[in-house]
Amino acid sequence: MKKIYTNYLANFRGLSREIWLLSLVTFINRAGAMVIPFLSLYLINVEGFTLPQVGWIMSCFGLGSLVGTFIGGKLTDSIGFYKVILASLFLGGVGFILLQFIDSFYGFCIGIFVLTMMADAGRPAIFVAADTYSRPGNTTRSITLIRLAINLGFSIGPLIGGLIIAHINYTSLFWIDGLTCMLASLSVFILLKPKKQRETTTEKIVAVKEGVPPYVNKLFILFFIIMVANSLAFVQYFSVMPVYYEKAHFLSEDIIGWLLFINGATIVIFEMPLIAWLDRKKISKTMATFWGIFFLGLSFLVLNFTSWSGVLVIGMLLMTLGEMIGFPFSNALALEMAPKGRKGSYMALYSMSFSFAHLIGHNGGMNMVSSYGYFNTWIVYAIFLLLIAALTIWLYFLLKKSETKNI
Template identity: 50%
Template sequence: MLQEVYRSYIGSFSGLRKEVWLLALITLINRAGTMVIPFLSLYLTKDKGFSLEEVGWILSIFGLGSVAGSWLGGKFTDSIGHYKTMAGSLLISSILFILLQFPTSFLGFSIGIFLVMLAADAFRPAVFVAISAYSKPENRTRSVSLIRLAINLGFSAGPAIGGLIIAKAGYGALFWVDGITCFIAGLLLLQLLHPKKARQNPPILNLEPTATAKDKVYMTFLVALMLFGFIFIQYFSTMPLFYSEGFKLLESEIGILLGLNGFMIFLFEMPLIKFLESRKFSDLQYVIAGSVLTGVSFLVINLSQWTGILVVGMLLVTLGEMIAFPFSNSFALKRSDKGKQGAYMALYSIAFSLSHIFGHNTGMQLIDNFGFRFTWMTMAILSVIVCALLIWTIRLLKRETEI
């Protein structure tokens, strides 16, 4: 029995190209280093003394930088290619992460975080296009899952290590670690991942690129995705405050709880995706299932003052994430075959970046004015709206295929 489980687990990784594995390694190193992001709200309130309102606006500027970076990343990917875009993003953001520890004023930190995200999130559309370029079409969803596995393995280690670093050396050390790991990831990209190994797409894909803004199916999908991101990011901005203020958890304990998300994804996402791919459900149906689980996670944490309920909530949102993100990414990549991939995947990244602009700030303002429990109920209601939009997207897709 155990041997069959082991073979099934190993088999879920089979058939992926060496370049996809190298891309996953680079992403792992990069993501493990971005440990300052989950602690940003705590850093700004506890270490810098900013109010919740100021933190909300800083996180909105964080999102603006993310939108601008994703847009630039898409432009650069379509003009100079994914390889140069990824390398430039990693190397420039490595310097900016180190410099981010020095601003002390609201304005100074706002400018700093905008520049960091401008450089860092140019990586996102480029890496999505790289997945498409280096993977076989039939392995796209699993290739996406492998990259997500690398991201979440880094994320499981990052917060846990970050919490220990804060306890031993303070918040400032995190910025040095972030900068150095981004630089190492950039060097590895230049040394190991060669652009000539990319799979060439058939020329027909880019002869008459579809205007992405006129793609009603894709735009409706992106609105749903933006709302889903709005809900999901609460777990990594406002939720740590809930852990700290509502349950009196220490930074090290918060890091372990956040790290559980990445660890679970590392263990179970690839086998889960391989299993789900063999079922007869569509990408969008799986995104709906993931949205439901995420909404339920916010309902659950309102049920009890028992600390263990936080683990239950984290497990539910992790399962929702494991289902929703790979299949939403897969749908976007398939849809991007209709036109310029950089433009399509930039819009995919921008949908999440818009979530950062509005999600963090709105979450902070709701908590400040109405409390945690009202905020979590609001997120659960929004998840119902996400499901409705995705069902509408499926109907639009059916109409399109019938024409």
């Protein structure tokens, strides 16, 4: 047991102090993100919106994320990641607090758009900060540690959020989300203020742009399409799936919180050792992305095997396995494909894949369930992800061919 514990800790060695601090700030921010997993339930149970209306509101969520990540990538390349992260966290906190005072459908559409635009402007900056603060050869593990902090926050947040909803009310979550975002902003200001030398060096690097922009890089565009498709299915776990848990399996919000806790807790315990092991095995980042998509597809398929509610845990674990393998390596692959001086733009486009998914995925999922039911919806997503997994293998061979040409 001691050896297992020692080996687990060894996976975290060699990471820079800044990466640890960035992870701490990320944890503070995500631990307060209690509204998001329950937003669709809040809109249905408290505001009384229909499934199609919730779908349109979540599309505005995606549109705001899309605009925010685009602006955030541009600002990251021009003024630096530090200022973007600081402003995004603070303004996002203000947005969460104000959102609770909106009652109308169109008001929610506008409010969600503005909130996510401000909050997601910091996403490309976080990736660039991770790359900047990482020591040579540690980029994937640094991203994994930040993801671990995100998932530790997401595992604790929904658990506490579910208990708060069950015993207090939904609106308390908006205050907690807003205040923790502001606390994270303050933590960035105190703990991660970059040194002038680092800022000067960064400005010199950014001034020299190599390669082509991401939107004319054909291989990166294919990778972007794959990530959009994968994320279209993945985002169902943040909107349609909580409704499925309540309406089809009759779970209460606190039990849903425990189910979501399984995802975050599993990632916290197993992701870093898994990624370190895969790194030692020198797995291709593209093939790791393939396995992530494959396991996500299985997570939808198993839901149709039985009406026993225990299958929800199996589905959650399969989704989590896919997330643990796929996302850290896809992050690292995007950074690897980005030429010097264009990392902000490349990571913005990579982040925008999730934004496009939010824009289309929630609405599509809600309307599909409304028209065809859960069973058919899960079948469609499983087949869709199988096709995307095949597309990822094609990308793998194209990248291998490209590397051969450049030798």
